[in-house]
Amino acid sequence: MERVQTEPVAIPKPAARTSQVLLVTDRDKTVGTITVPDPVFKCRDVNVHYGDKHAIKNVSIEIARNQVLAMIGPSGCGKSTFLRCLNRMNDTIPSAVVTGSITLDDQDIHDKRQDVVQLRARVGMVFQKPNPFPKSIYENVAYGPRIHGLAGDRVELDEIVHTSLQRAGLWEEVKDRLNQPGTSLSGGQQQRLCIARTIAVNPEVILMDEPCSALDPIATARIEDLMEELRQSYAICIVTHSMQQAARVSQRTAYFHLGDLIEVGETDRIFTNPRHKLTEDYITGRFG
Ligand SMILES: Nc1ncnc2c1ncn2[C@@H]1O[C@H](COP(=O)(O)OP(=O)(O)OP(=O)(O)O)[C@@H](O)[C@H]1O
Numbered sequence: 154m155e156r157v158q159t160e161p162v163a164i165p166k167p168a169a170r171t172s173q174v175l176l177v178t179d180r181d182k183t184v185g186t187i188t189v190p191d192p193v194f195k196c197r198d199v200n201v202h203y204g205d206k207h208a209i210k211n212v213s214i215e216i217a218r219n220q221v222l223a224m225i226g227p228s229g230c231g232k233s234t235f236l237r238c239l240n241r242m243n244d245t246i247p248s249a250v251v252t253g254s255i256t257l258d259d260q261d262i263h264d265k266r267q268d269v270v271q272l273r274a275r276v277g278m279v280f281q282k283p284n285p286f287p288k289s290i291y292e293n294v295a296y297g298p299r300i301h302g303l304a305g306d307r308v309e310l311d312e313i314v315h316t317s318l319q320r321a322g323l324w325e326e327v328k329d330r331l332n333q334p335g336t337s338l339s340g341g342q343q344q345r346l347c348i349a350r351t352i353a354v355n356p357e358v359i360l361m362d363e364p365c366s367a368l369d370p371i372a373t374a375r376i377e378d379l380m381e382e383l384r385q386s387y388a389i390c391i392v393t394h395s396m397q398q399a400a401r402v403s404q405r406t407a408y409f410h411l412g413d414l415i416e417v418g419e420t421d422r423i424f425t426n427p428r429h430k431l432t433e434d435y436i437t438g439r440f441g
């Protein structure tokens with residue numbers, strides 16, 4: 154947790170193309186490898202409509218364990234919509250219709266027997282704006298374990314709260330003020346509190362939708378360091394508008410454009426040698 158990096162990572166310019174390298178312009182098929190070994194999520198032909206608006210178009214992708222997947226693309230391309238598919242948060246939007254297959258550990262998340270509250274504990278979400286409950290710091294973290302029955306007694310609950318705050322890199326800053334409101338913390342601390350709250354219920358996957366866009370560079374660096382630690386235990390999917398951030402924190406990157414998943418691949422490869430013209434235009438700043 155020592156690194157405080159405020160310098161952007163220099164993103165190398167895509168290598169000059171040789172005549173053998175083909176710029177792919179076929180919009181029907183995602184470029185790159187959508188599969189991974191032992192995926193936590195498998196998504197096939199996922200479509201999302203909001204009324205007439207076709208927001209996600211036949212997206213197929215697998216999500217790896219112990220990796221950060223960055224989702225990038227211009228505003229309105231469907232990044233948040235796709236992220237919300239993974240823990241069925243689109244269920245809360247009346248006009249949203251999701252079709253296709255999404256499995257978590259090979260189980261269909263749309264199965265009638267799937268409890269949505271359990272699903273959202275297994276697939277936690279951190280939002281752009283930190284949103285602590287209007288409760289104490291302690292209660293923000295203890296709430297989930299309590300409703301999911303994860304602690305037998307107060308001692309165990311205290312232990313979960315302690316461990317979660319520690320793993321979120323917040324314990325030292327809050328250990329003497331656990332009874333103060335979560336909202337009394339700074340923005341960066343509130344975001345780490347929300348991460349502690351997510352961790353407290355033993356998730357498998359953490360979804361983050363622009364988690365640093367309301368934070369200063371130092372708070373951002375702390376969250377980025379935290380992501381590197383957390384991926385040892387969880388799969389992480391992050392939506393970001395910062396390509397420097399995607400390059401710093403992720404191992405794999407997915408580029409969306411107008412609801413299509415255009416390209417997916419190793420982050421280093423995507424930023425140095427994009428294979429689709431649309432990806433290249435975006436990462437070189439010619440679009441969006
Ligand atoms: N609740 C909704 N009702 C109707 N249309 C919606 C709704 N939410 C999103 N959309 C539309 O779906 C498309 C994808 O939106 P989404 O929010 O997923 O994009 P995004 O890539 O996350 O954009 P941004 O980078 O601006 O956050 C957009 O055209 C948007 O207007």
Ligand SMILES: [Mg+2]
Nearest residue numbers: 232233234392
């Ligand atoms: Mg969004």
